[in-house]
Amino acid sequence: MIEGYSNLTKETLQDFLNTMPAVLYEYVLFDNGSSELLYMSPTSLDILGHPPEYFIADIERLWAIVHPDDIDQLMAEDVKSTERNDIFVLQVRIILPSGQQKWVLINSKPTQRKKNNAFIWCGYITDISAQKSAEQEAALRTAELQESEKKLNKLNETLEKLAVQDGMTGIANRRAFDTRLEYEWNRCQREKQPLSLIMIDVDFFKQYNDHYGHLAGDDCLKMIAKALSSIVKRETDFCARFGGEEFVLLLPNTALTPAMQIAEDYREKINQLEISHESSAAGSSISISAGVSSTLPADDKSALTLIEKADQALYQAKMNGRNRVEKISFS
Ligand SMILES: Nc1nc2c(ncn2[C@@H]2O[C@H](COP(=O)(O)OP(=O)(O)OP(=O)(O)O)[C@@H](O)[C@H]2O)c(=O)[nH]1
Structure with a gap:
């Protein structure tokens, strides 16, 4: 039983970590700028395409799978949330070992725990590809709708004009x-x-x-x-x-x-x-x-x-x- 959590056993917790549709992790960012991944749940294989050990061995590998077009934004957000010592939330694309792209949501927060005088952060990464493609589909539909609305308005304008204009001379009818x-x-x-x-x-x-x-x-x-x-x-x-x-x-x-x-x-x-x-x-x-x-x-x-x-x-x-x-x- 885990102290302070009634009925929560180590086995239950392990099952959560193995099955939940998110990668849980904790890491520490030291004052000298270096960082260390302390833990990552086994679901990283499914979601990020590599087992936890791959990233724990070298945290830089986590940044390496981020899409090159999203890396600057990730770094900027990281600096901001570290300075504020507050929540970090960002949607980025990652590149899987197969070369495929996937949208993920990264969310982490500082804890009260420390390692070598630096706060430990914990967070989770979820796969938001389905949500993103639905959003992109909706944006595409909206753009298409706006385009047809524009064409319709133009047509209406022409029709309105034709209704009051003499076709041959162009003056009022x-x-x-x-x-x-x-x-x-x-x-x-x-x-x-x-x-x-x-x-x-x-x-x-x-x-x-x-x-x-x-x-x-x-x-x-x-x-x-x-x-x-x-x-x-x-x-x-x-x-x-x-x-x-x-x-x-x-x-x-x-x-x-x-x-x-x-x-x-x-x-x-x-x-x-x-x-x-x-x-x-x-x-x-x-x-x-x-x-x-x-x-x-x-x-x-x-x-x-x-x-x-x-x-x-x-x-x-x-x-x-x-x-x-x-x-x-x-x-
Ligand atoms: N080309 C052309 N002719 C038209 C148009 N609308 C009417 N007309 C012609 O205008 C002529 C008008 O003839 P009338 O009403 O007899 O009058 P008028 O020959 O002008 O003689 P007065 O009005 O008495 O000076 C007709 O032959 C019509 O066919 C048009 O859009 N184009």
């Missing part, structure tokens, strides 16, 4: 315009500000397609969209393709007179592009007609009326000879 119109209508109503809308239509565009071909027609619409969106002045002004050869411009905080001036600027700008249109009855190059409507948004009016009125003004511009701007204000 009708859907984005409808959303913006509702937003600005409500905002201008709250702030008691006028809201104006310019409806733009390319003149004799059917003839352009018939004369130059549908692909040239597409290119022409792209040039017009680029020109219109490039002269949008205020951040809150919003230019979109309304559909077909029609474009729309929303001008919050803008009354009818300045909106008319802006529409004139747009008409001028398109004239200046000088896109040849030989079969146009409105001139020798591409022109636009524009209808402007403006109102002070209120509960008893609707944003749709703003579109309808701009459309009516546009019709007037067409009737009055095209390449011109007409207006309708409604209260």
